Amino acid sequence: MEKRELIYEGKAKRVYATDQIGQVIHEFKDEATAFDGKKRGIIEGKGRVNAQMSDIIFRYLERRGIRTHHIKLLSENEILTWWLEMIPVEIIVRNYAAGSLAKRLGLPERTEMRSPLVEFYYKSDELGDPMLSREHVRELGLADEEQMDEMAAIALKVNDILRPYFEERGLVLADFKLEFGLREGRLYLGDEFSPDVCRLWDTETGEVMDKDRFRQDLGKVEETYAEVLRRIGEEETGITASVFISPKRGILDPAGQAALGALKSLGFDEVGEVRIGKYITLRLPGMEAERVMDRVREMCERLLANPIIEDYRIEIEE
Numbered sequence: 001m002e003k004r005e006l007i008y009e010g011k012a013k014r015v016y017a018t019d020q021i022g023q024v025i026h027e028f029k030d031e032a033t034a035f036d037g038k039k040r041g042i043i044e045g046k047g048r049v050n051a052q053m054s055d056i057i058f059r060y061l062e063r064r065g066i067r068t069h070h071i072k073l074l075s076e077n078e079i080l081t082w083w084l085e086m087i088p089v090e091i092i093v094r095n096y097a098a099g100s101l102a103k104r105l106g107l108p109e110r111t112e113m114r115s116p117l118v119e120f121y122y123k124s125d126e127l128g129d130p131m132l133s134r135e136h137v138r139e140l141g142l143a144d145e146e147q148m149d150e151m152a153a154i155a156l157k158v159n160d161i162l163r164p165y166f167e168e169r170g171l172v173l174a175d176f177k178l179e180f181g182l183r184e185g186r187l188y189l190g191d192e193f194s195p196d197v198c199r200l201w202d203t204e205t206g207e208v209m210d211k212d213r214f215r216q217d218l219g220k221v222e223e224t225y226a227e228v229l230r231r232i233g234e235e236e237t238g239i240t241a242s243v244f245i246s247p248k249r250g251i252l253d254p255a256g257q258a259a260l261g262a263l264k265s266l267g268f269d270e271v272g273e274v275r276i277g278k279y280i281t282l283r284l285p286g287m288e289a290e291r292v293m294d295r296v297r298e299m300c301e302r303l304l305a306n307p308i309i310e311d312y313r314i315e316i317e318e
């Protein structure tokens with residue numbers, strides 16, 4: 001992979017061409033801006049955190065069926081992605097009112113939304129990223145109806161995936177911004193996912209864990225970015241194995257028999273057979289994927305299952 005000419009330099013990243021057609025490198029910068037570029041500064045280590053966090057989050061989303069531009073992390077502050085023809089509409093999802101929304105609607109900071117809000121903004125530095133209605137998007141020809149619906153639906157799905165993801169890591173995902181683009185006629189999630197483009201609050205203390213620390217001069221900016229990456233990066237190495245165990249066909253399964261009888265007596269006549277098994281998940285930190293299957297099979301044979309009377313199936317997720 002060869003890094004070629006600079007295609008575009010934005011506020012947070014430099015985008016470079018590569019020797020691979022259709023693939024670009026995003027180099028994440030430590031420079032930070034806020035309030036339409038009126039506030040500027042350097043957040044030491046931000047480029048590294050944002051590249052690595054984007055890598056982790058995009059891979060996580062890919063595994064859950066979201067199509068993203070992500071290919072791989074190249075170095076501590078560079079990612080390789082598909083080049084997208086970007087749609088100049090920013091999609092914001094809000095679980096809580098904060099910042100501009102709280103001000104505009106007169107809501108107290110951190111008011112929880114009845115259900116997640118999806119908003120559209122025009123990605124235009126000259127105009128200061130104004131909010132757009134669907135009519136505005138249509139009028140400006142920025143995206144068609146179908147693309148608007150698809151972007152909104154994907155944004156909500158991303159929220160459904162990431163809200164519990166951050167919750168498990170002690171962070172409330174208050175809001176976030178997504179950018180989409182087109183490749184071969186299909187919509188892809190692009191840009192980045194980092195504390196620059198979302199609001200995160202510590203679940204226990206309520207402490208601000210995102211770029212608001214920079215915007216509001218709250219101090220400990222570098223430390224906070226590093227802490228967010230630490231929380232989400234911790235269990236990154238390693239693999240999860242799921243084991244599904246069920247009684248073999250033809251083996252007497254008293255629990256299954258009982259459930260079958262009960263279902264029939266409730267009128268579920270369509271059921272012909274019930275087998276009741278168990279579901280086990282194993283975390284294997286620091287293990288290479290190639291060895292996992294053999295090891296887990298051995299665990300099943302020797303302890304987790306009884307191979308004489310039970311079948312088992314193993315699923316592996318990186």
Ligand SMILES: Nc1ncnc2c1ncn2[C@@H]1O[C@H](COP(=O)(O)OP(=O)(O)O)[C@@H](O)[C@H]1O
Nearest residue numbers: 010011012013015069081082083084086190191
């Ligand atoms: N996969 C991609 N292909 C092409 N451009 C992209 C891709 N992902 C993001 N971009 C664009 O790269 C530019 C650089 O990012 P950034 O520094 O965040 O810019 P900005 O100052 O506009 O926010 C942005 O215009 C962004 O929309």
Ligand SMILES: [Mg+2]
Nearest residue numbers: 010011012191
């Ligand atoms: Mg940006």
